Each structure stands twice: as C-alpha cells, then as structure tokens.
Amino acid sequence: MSRVSSGSLLVKRGSIVTPEGIFRADVRVVDGRIVALGEDLSPVDVDEVLDASGLLVFPGLVDEHVHMREPGLEYKDDFTHGTMAAAAGGVTTVIEQPNTLPPVDEPHKLVSKAGLLKDKAYVDFALYGVLHDTNTHLMEDLISAGAVGFKVFLGPTTGNIPPPSEGSLYEILSKSSRLGVTVAFHAEDHQLVSYFTNLVKSSGRLDPQAHEDARPPIAEELAVMKLILMSRRTGGRVHILHMSSREGVELLREALRDGVNVTGETCPHYLTFSSDDYPKYGTLIKVNPPIRSNPHREALLKAVNDGVISALGSDHAPHTKEEKTRSVWDAAAGFPNVQTFLPVILDMALRGLIRLTAIPKLASENPAKYFGLWPRKGSVRVGSDGDLVIVDPNGKTLVSEEWLHYKHKVTPYLGWELRGEIKYVVLRGHVIVRNGKLVATEPKGMWIKKGSS
Numbered sequence: 001m002s003r004v005s006s007g008s009l010l011v012k013r014g015s016i017v018t019p020e021g022i023f024r025a026d027v028r029v030v031d032g033r034i035v036a037l038g039e040d041l042s043p044v045d046v047d048e049v050l051d052a053s054g055l056l057v058f059p060g061l062v063d064e065h066v067h068m069r070e071p072g073l074e075y076k077d078d079f080t081h082g083t084m085a086a087a088a089g090g091v092t093t094v095i096e097q098p099n100t101l102p103p104v105d106e107p108h109k110l111v112s113k114a115g116l117l118k119d120k121a122y123v124d125f126a127l128y129g130v131l132h133d134t135n136t137h138l139m140e141d142l143i144s145a146g147a148v149g150f151k152v153f154l155g156p157t158t159g160n161i162p163p164p165s166e167g168s169l170y171e172i173l174s175k176s177s178r179l180g181v182t183v184a185f186h187a188e189d190h191q192l193v194s195y196f197t198n199l200v201k202s203s204g205r206l207d208p209q210a211h212e213d214a215r216p217p218i219a220e221e222l223a224v225m226k227l228i229l230m231s232r233r234t235g236g237r238v239h240i241l242h243m244s245s246r247e248g249v250e251l252l253r254e255a256l257r258d259g260v261n262v263t264g265e266t267c268p269h270y271l272t273f274s275s276d277d278y279p280k281y282g283t284l285i286k287v288n289p290p291i292r293s294n295p296h297r298e299a300l301l302k303a304v305n306d307g308v309i310s311a312l313g314s315d316h317a318p319h320t321k322e323e324k325t326r327s328v329w330d331a332a333a334g335f336p337n338v339q340t341f342l343p344v345i346l347d348m349a350l351r352g353l354i355r356l357t358a359i360p361k362l363a364s365e366n367p368a369k370y371f372g373l374w375p376r377k378g379s380v381r382v383g384s385d386g387d388l389v390i391v392d393p394n395g396k397t398l399v400s401e402e403w404l405h406y407k408h409k410v411t412p413y414l415g416w417e418l419r420g421e422i423k424y425v426v427l428r429g430h431v432i433v434r435n436g437k438l439v440a441t442e443p444k445g446m447w448i449k450k451g452s453s
Helices: 079-088 107-117 136-145 166-179 190-202 210-214 217-234 246-257 268-272 275-285 294-305 341-350 358-370
Strands: 009-018 021-030 033-038 049-051 056-059 061-066 091-096 124-130 147-153 182-186 237-240 262-266 388-398 417-427 430-434
Touching (some): 009 358, 056 358, 061 079, 061 341, 061 358, 079 091, 079 417, 079 430, 091 417, 107 124, 124 136, 136 147, 136 166, 147 166, 166 182, 190 210, 190 217, 210 275, 217 237, 217 246, 217 262, 246 262, 246 294, 268 341, 294 358, 341 358, 341 388
Parallel strands (some): 009 049, 009 056, 061 091, 091 124, 182 237, 237 262
Antiparallel strands (some): 056 388, 388 417, 417 430
C-alpha cells in the first residue's frame, strides 16, 4: 500500500501550545523528526506544507493508560481498532497495560506481545510489565526486554493476577528506586472493597450508584497512604493511576510537599461526570475506581489546575454493549476513552475549566517523562519525533457512531458536542488524520522502548 506521506513536511503559521505558553511558529519535520522551529521557514526537504493559520498545534498525546484488549480479549476490542481510534483522537503514542490474556509478567510474553501488535499499530506504542508476588525477580529482565514501566494491581483484575503482599510491594519499590523505573498502581485496598461490596450487596441494592458505595473513598485513601509510606521509606517511584477521591488527592498533596517520589494521574471521566449522572447513564459510567460526588470531582479539578495531579490518561477500557448493560453487580467496569481523550479535555480548556497550556504537560510531556520516552515523545522541540495534533479551537466535534473507530461504540460521551475540532494528526511526519478524517491506509506505528532515540 502507498504511504500517506513521506515523513517530511512543514506546518506553517500555526500557534504552538506548550506548557510555557502559546507562540506562533512554523514546524519543519524531516525523516520523522522535528528539525526546525521558527518564523517563515522555507519548505526545503519536505514534500507537503500544511497551512495551520488560525489553528493550535499540540504535541501528539502520549496516553499512558490504555487497555487495548489484545491478546485474549479481542471480542471487546483489538489493537487495530484501538489504535485507529487513538489516531483519530490525536493520541500518537499509547502505553499499553499488561493485564491481557496472558498477562505480561515474563520477558518472553512482553516480546511476544510486541511482535503480535507491531503490524497492527496505527500509532506508536510502548508496553508495561505487570508485577505480582511471584515475579519481582524479573524486573530487570522485563526492562531489558522493553518494558517502559510496571503496573501493580492492589486487587483482582483481568488475567487472575494476584495482588502483591506488603513484602513484595516493598521489594518492588526498593528495586524501582535502584533501577530508576516508574511503578504505576491501581490504588484501591482490596480487603476494604470486598467488605463494602458484601455490605452493599447484602442490603439488596441494585441501583447504579450501589457500585460507588461499594468502593468508598477510604479504599483509595488507605491504598494511597500505604504507597506513599512505601515510597517514603524506599525511594521507589510511585505513580498512582485514575485518582478519584478528595482524600487521595490531599494525601498526594502532602506527599509532594514532603518531597516523596510519587505522582498522580486522573482521567477525563472523573472530571466530567459525578454521581449525579448515575440516573441518566447507569452502568455506562461504571468504572473502577468509581465516579464519585461533585465535591470529589471539584477536588480533582483543583488538583489538576494546581499541579498536584500531574498526568492525565484515558483508562481506555472497552467492553461489548451486552457487558455494559447488565445489572449493576454484573456489568463490566470501564468504557472506551482513547478517541475522546483529547476532544474532552480540549473542550474543558476552551470552556475555561483547565488551562489550554496545561494539556501538553498533562497529556504528553509528563507521561513521556514518567516512562522514559521523553524528549523523543511528548514535546514540540527540535530533535523530537514529528508527532503533532493540529486543532481548530472554533470547530466542533460531535461524538457519533460514525466518528468512533471502536469495535463497540459503547460510551457515555455518545451524542456529546464538544468545542474544538481535530483537523490534522501527524505521526513522525506522516499525516494520518486529514480534515478530521483518518486517512492512514496501513499501520505505521512502531514499538518504542524506554530511552530509545
């Protein structure tokens, strides 16, 4: 098949959005890398010129939190559809979670998964390894095999991955400190979740909000407290994913003040939905940890705006319609998010809820830094990959079934009209989205490893 573009192009007259501010400049990409930024650059050594007059230019998003479901769960979604959706949504690098079937807990499984995915990727990808009680001795081998970081689940998850004991957790974070590698956590205390789930179930409740009450804030608070203490004692690099509670955020704020080696992520759905939405959306917004009341949402938004939460991820977790429309206790938790990730946070920025200049830091630069991909990924700077998202702030995005590239278009955002419109997406100099439409005719994604150049 023919290539969409050669990997060399010039973006003219765009407004580049950076964490430091917005400035007018041209961007020249040659052989996949940014080689020049400046005014009135000539189109030397390029095959295409994009006119970005009146448009905003962002670094391609680095989504640190996707479950593409392959291998083993392709009936929910697969890497082809998932990365097509990522491309259409302005995500040019995904960091794929390890709780697949089989789970990525040994080096040969990581290499095998990369081999399976590399010819299906419409965007670049990196891989997590998963850690549990019986494989802590494999951390260095997994890194050597290409893992950019590790995921630890403090409770049950897909793949029957056993949560680590406190001793294993201490060992993991001690090694994290020595190896300089990030360990990302699903931070809910399993024993408390089990206790409250049994309590709420036994009351006979079947309303969608019962799920929220079965996983109360204290479950996250206790897990975050333990992780902060472990990091404080070991120096291990802790990254807490999908933070959902005011209490968890306040613990993170105190830890950062004390210089603990910990960071936090939240997701767009925790910033756009609250428990007031359960009557309308029901189990469509069932996720783990759950969407909570407005005071929690407001605390998360404040933490994003003051830098306490320093990363955003989509937690893309697709399921079938049948799985999402069961009763509250049987419905699957999670929904697809990778394609709406940037459109939703761009809409928030254009409505003044977050700063426009925060998006590159939260959704590109920091995720790339945390997992050893920066400065190749996550920045519009000379030497970085030519991964760009060019958006029209005056346009609109309608989240429709026709626009979505998921296998199963089961999302609570369906029907939403969002401010801002993605016009172009560029992957290493190749235009993969043009005038809002995915035009890539073949997968062009690459497996990216920690510190690769």
